[in-house]
Amino acid sequence: MSPVPLFTHTQALAEACRCLQCFDAPCIAACPANVHVPRFIRMIRSTNVASAAEELRSANAFVSVCGAVCPEDVLCRRKCSRGRLDIPVDIRALHRFVTASVPAKVFPERPKPQNSRVAVVGAGPAGLGCALALTRFGFDVTIFEKESGIGGIPSMEIATARIERTLQEDLHAFVEWLKFVTSKPIRHLPDLQRFDAVFVAVGLGKAMRLRIEGEELTGVESASTFLRRMREKSPGLTGRRVVVVGGGNTAMDAALVALDAGAGVTVVYRRRQLDMPAWPEEVREVVTKGAVFRFLETPVRFIGKSGQAIAALVQRQELGPLDASGRPTPIPADDPPVRLPADHIIIAVGAGVETALFPELARDVSGHFVVNEKGATNVPGVFVGGDAVHGEGTIVTAFAEGRRIGEHIAEFLRRT
Amino acid sequence: MNTIVRESFDRYPSVYPLRDLSIAFCGFELENPFILSAAPSTDELDIVRRGLEMGWAGAVLKTTSMPGTGVSLTYPLMTGWRVGDHRLLGMGNIDLISIHHIDEIVARVKTLKKEFPRKLIAASIMGQSKQAWQTLAATLRKAGADLIECSFSCPQGSMGEEPGKMLAQSAEATERVARWVKEAADTTPVLIKITPLVTDISDIARAVERAGCDGVTAANSFPSLMGVNLQTFVPEPNIGGYSTFSGYTGSAIKPLTLYTVARIAHATHLSISGNGGISNWQDAAEVMAVGAGCVQLCTAVMHYGFQIIDDLTSGLSHLLDETGLANVGELVGRALPHLRDHDSLPRQKVRSHINEQTCIRCNVCYLACRDGGHMAIEYRGQEQVPRVLEEKCVGCGLCAQVCPVMDCVTMELL
Numbered sequence: 001m002s003p004v005p006l007f008t009h010t011q012a013l014a015e016a017c018r019c020l021q022c023f024d025a026p027c028i029a030a031c032p033a034n035v036h037v038p039r040f041i042r043m044i045r046s047t048n049v050a051s052a053a054e055e056l057r058s059a060n061a062f063v064s065v066c067g068a069v070c071p072e073d074v075l076c077r078r079k080c081s082r083g084r085l086d087i088p089v090d091i092r093a094l095h096r097f098v099t100a101s102v103p104a105k106v107f108p109e110r111p112k113p114q115n116s117r118v119a120v121v122g123a124g125p126a127g128l129g130c131a132l133a134l135t136r137f138g139f140d141v142t143i144f145e146k147e148s149g150i151g152g153i154p155s156m157e158i159a160t161a162r163i164e165r166t167l168q169e170d171l172h173a174f175v176e177w178l179k180f181v182t183s184k185p186i187r188h189l190p191d192l193q194r195f196d197a198v199f200v201a202v203g204l205g206k207a208m209r210l211r212i213e214g215e216e217l218t219g220v221e222s223a224s225t226f227l228r229r230m231r232e233k234s235p236g237l238t239g240r241r242v243v244v245v246g247g248g249n250t251a252m253d254a255a256l257v258a259l260d261a262g263a264g265v266t267v268v269y270r271r272r273q274l275d276m277p278a279w280p281e282e283v284r285e286v287v288t289k290g291a292v293f294r295f296l297e298t299p300v301r302f303i304g305k306s307g308q309a310i311a312a313l314v315q316r317q318e319l320g321p322l323d324a325s326g327r328p329t330p331i332p333a334d335d336p337p338v339r340l341p342a343d344h345i346i347i348a349v350g351a352g353v354e355t356a357l358f359p360e361l362a363r364d365v366s367g368h369f370v371v372n373e374k375g376a377t378n379v380p381g382v383f384v385g386g387d388a389v390h391g392e393g394t395i396v397t398a399f400a401e402g403r404r405i406g407e408h409i410a411e412f413l414r415r416t
Numbered sequence: 417m418n419t420i421v422r423e424s425f426d427r428y429p430s431v432y433p434l435r436d437l438s439i440a441f442c443g444f445e446l447e448n449p450f451i452l453s454a455a456p457s458t459d460e461l462d463i464v465r466r467g468l469e470m471g472w473a474g475a476v477l478k479t480t481s482m483p484g485t486g487v488s489l490t491y492p493l494m495t496g497w498r499v500g501d502h503r504l505l506g507m508g509n510i511d512l513i514s515i516h517h518i519d520e521i522v523a524r525v526k527t528l529k530k531e532f533p534r535k536l537i538a539a540s541i542m543g544q545s546k547q548a549w550q551t552l553a554a555t556l557r558k559a560g561a562d563l564i565e566c567s568f569s570c571p572q573g574s575m576g577e578e579p580g581k582m583l584a585q586s587a588e589a590t591e592r593v594a595r596w597v598k599e600a601a602d603t604t605p606v607l608i609k610i611t612p613l614v615t616d617i618s619d620i621a622r623a624v625e626r627a628g629c630d631g632v633t634a635a636n637s638f639p640s641l642m643g644v645n646l647q648t649f650v651p652e653p654n655i656g657g658y659s660t661f662s663g664y665t666g667s668a669i670k671p672l673t674l675y676t677v678a679r680i681a682h683a684t685h686l687s688i689s690g691n692g693g694i695s696n697w698q699d700a701a702e703v704m705a706v707g708a709g710c711v712q713l714c715t716a717v718m719h720y721g722f723q724i725i726d727d728l729t730s731g732l733s734h735l736l737d738e739t740g741l742a743n744v745g746e747l748v749g750r751a752l753p754h755l756r757d758h759d760s761l762p763r764q765k766v767r768s769h770i771n772e773q774t775c776i777r778c779n780v781c782y783l784a785c786r787d788g789g790h791m792a793i794e795y796r797g798q799e800q801v802p803r804v805l806e807e808k809c810v811g812c813g814l815c816a817q818v819c820p821v822m823d824c825v826t827m828e829l830l
Contacts, residue, residue, distance in 0.1 A: 013502050014501040020776075020778045020780060020820050023778070081776045082778075
C-alpha cells in the first residue's frame with residue numbers, strides 16, 4: 001500500500017483546526033491502540049509537534065507504519081464526528097505528519113526490572129506490544145524470534161522502502177528496553193521453563209495452499225515467500241505475466257509489489273468485489289496501477305511446461321447460500337475452465353498457525369489457539385495473542401492486543 | 417513598468433442593480449458609506465485612484481505633516497496575529513505618518529478632486545505646534561479638501577503632551593489642539609482621530625465636541641505587543657534585536673471598535689467615522705448601527721485588495737432590502753436604543769436547547785458545561801445526543817457558543 005500524502009506544516013495546521021475536540025471522542029475508541037486522537041491533534045494546533053510524537057509513540061511502537069498504512073477509513077476516521085458536519089478529519093495524514101516531522105526518539109531509561117521473568121515468543125506487533133507493556137510495569141522480558149530481525153510481518157513483508165526505513169527507526173527507539181534472542185525458534189513450552197509467564201505471538205507461519213494440481217511447479221509460490229523475496233531482491237520478479245490468487249490485504253500487497261516491479265497483474269478472486277477482505281483503498285490503488293480483476297473465479301489447475309508454470313486454468317463460480325461470514329459461498333459453475341497465461345502465480349489465500357508449534361496448547365478447528373478474554377490458554381501462565389488467535393489482522397490491532405494481554409499477564413504475575 | 421491587473425467584476429458588472437447606498441456625512445453626500453482610511457492604501461496617488469475607481473466613496477490621504485518633519489521609519493512594519501490554521505485575524509504595524517509633506521498632499525487633493533469630484537477627498541494631518549496644526553488645516557481647506565482628519569492617536573508618535581503619550585489620551589490637550597485646528601479649517605469639517613486606549617472615551621469625545629469639531633474617527637488601532645519570539649526572547653517585530661509596541665488592527669479588534677463608537681455616540685452628538693476591525697458589510701453595518709455615519713477600512717483592504725468593495729456594497733444593499741430600511745442613513749444608531757447599562761437590563765431566564773436533528777454528538781457542549789459551566793448537560797454516550805438537565809441549566813449560554821454546528825444549541829426564553 002502506498003503511503004498517504006505528507007502534509008506540509010500549513011496543511012497540517014489547517015486540517016488540525018478542523019478537529020472538533022470532541023468529548024469522549026469516538027475516534028479514540030475506534031483506534032485499536034486507543035491513540036488519544038484529539039490530544040495529539042490539539043498539540044499540532046499549538047505547534048507542539050514533539051509532544052504529539054511522544055503521545056503517538058507511547059501508544060504504538062509501530063507508529064510510523066500506522067501513519068502510512070493504517071486503514072483509517074475502517075477505523076478512526078469512519079467514526080469522526082466532523083463527518084456528520086462535512087468531511088471527517090484526515091487523522092492518518094496528521095498522524096503521518098507528526099511521525100515524519102519528528103525523528104524517532106529513543107525511549108527513556110527503562111524501569112528497573114522486578115524478579116518475575118516473562119518470555120515472549122515472536123517479535124512481531126503483538127509480541128512487541130506485550131513486551132513493551134510488561135517492561136513498563138517493571139518485569140524482566142525476553143523476546144525470542146526465529147528470524148534474524150525483529151518486527152515480524154511489517155518488517156518482512158510490507159515492502160516499500162519508505163515504510164521500511166521508518167519502521168527500523170521506530171524499532172530502534174525502544175530496542176534498548178528489551179532483551180532479544182533472534183534466530184531462535186521456540187516450539188515447545190519446556191524450552192521456556194525458567195520463565196514465570198509466557199506470551200506466544202507466533203503469528204501465521206503456514207501459508208494456505210489451494211491443494212490443486214500444478215501447485216509445485218516453478219513459478220508458483222505463496223504471497224509470503226514472494227513478498228520476502230522481493231524485499232530482499234533475491235532474485236526479484238521472475239515472471240512478466242503474474243496471476244495473484246486471493247482478495248485479502250496480502251493479495252493486494254503482492255499485486256502492488258508485482259505491479260511496481262513492472263509486471264502485468266491479474267487478480268483472481270473466488271467471490272465478488274464487495275466480499276473482498278482487502279480495504280477499499282488498497283483495491284482502488286491496485287486497480288489504478290493497472291491490475292485486471294477476475295471475480296467469481298478460482299484456479300482448478302496450474303499448467304506447466306518443463307516444470308515451469310505457463311498458465312492457470314480458472315473455473316467460474318456461482319453464488320451459493322450464505323456462509324458463516326455472511327457472504328455467499330462460491331460454488332463451481334458448469335462452464336469449462338478458462339486458460340489464463342501466467343508465468344508467475346502468487347497464492348494469497350490466507351495463512352494458518354504452524355501445526356507443530358506448542359502442542360501443549362489447545363487449538364480450534366481452524367488451527368488457531370483457543371484463549372479466554374484475557375488471552376490465557378489452557379496452560380496456566382501461558383498466554384497467546386495476535387494473528388495466531390484471530391487470523392490475519394492489522395498491525396495496530398495486534399500491537400494493541402499484545403499490550404492489553406501484557407496488562408493481564410502483569411496482573412497474573414502479581415497474584416502468583 | 418508595473419502592470420495593473422483589473423478585477424473581473426470590474427468588467428462584468430452584476431445584472432442586479434444595487435440599492436441607493438448614499439449617505440450624507442458632515443454635509444458631504446457620499447455615494448456609499450465606505451471610505452479608505454489614512455494608511456498605505458491612500459499614500460500613493462495611483463493606488464488611491466484605483467480604489468476610488470473601483471467604487472470606494474472616498475479616501476483619507478495618509479497623515480501628512482509640515483515640510484521638514486522627519487519620518488524615521490524602521491522595518492518590517494507589519495506583524496500578524498494568526499490563529500491555529502495560520503489565519504490572519506489581526507495585524508500590528510509600526511508604521512508612521514506619510515513621508516509626503518503637505519505640499520505634495522495639497523497637489524494630490526487638487527488632482528483627486530478634479531478627477532473624482534463626487535468622491536470624498538479627505539486628508540489626515542499631524543502637527544507639532546499650534547502654528548503647524550493651523551497651517552496644515554488652512555492649507556488643506558484652501559486646496560479644497562472635503563474633510564480634515566487629525567491624527568491625535570498615532571501610537572508611535574510622541575507629539576502629545578509628554579513623550580510616549582498620545583494627544584488623545586488627555587482630554588485637555590485634545591480640546592486645546594482640536595480648537596486650533598477647527599479655527600483654521602473654518603467651514604471644512606474636522607474629525608479628530610482618537611485612541612481607544614483611555615480610561616473613559618466619553619471624556620475625550622466631549623472634549624472634541626467642546627472644541628467645536630465636527631466629529632471623531634473611532635476607534636483606530638489598539639496599542640499592543642504582537643508577540644514574543646521564544647527562541648530569542650525578542651518581542652515581535654524583531655528590529656535588530658529590539659522591539660516596540662504596534663498598532664493592532666483587523667477583525668480581532670472589531671468588538672473594541674463597537675464599544676468605543678457606542679460610548680461616543682451615547683456621550684456626544686458628534687459625527688462618527690467608524691474604523692478598526694471592519695472587514696465586511698456585516699461589520700460595517702454593525703459599527704453604523706451603534707452610531708457611525710460612515711466607516712473607514714484599512715487592514716481588510718491591505719489584505720484582500722480594493723475588490724472587497726463589491727461585497728460591502730452588495731451586502732449592504734441586501735441588508736436594506738431585508739430590513740426594510742429606506743436608506744443607509746436609517747441604519748445609523750439603530751442599535752443604540754437597545755444598549756443599556758447592565759443594571760438597567762430586564763431580568764430574564766433562558767435555558768439551553770439542543771437540536772437533536774442537527775447535533776453531531778461531538779459532546780463539546782457537555783465538556784464545556786462540565787468544566788466551565790454548571791454541570792447541566794448529561795453525557796449519554798458517543799452515539800447519543802447529550803441532554804440538558806433543565807433543573808441545573810442556569811442559561812449561561814456557553815454551550816451555544818462552543819457548539820460547532822450553526823444554530824444547533826439555542827437559548828430558549830423561559
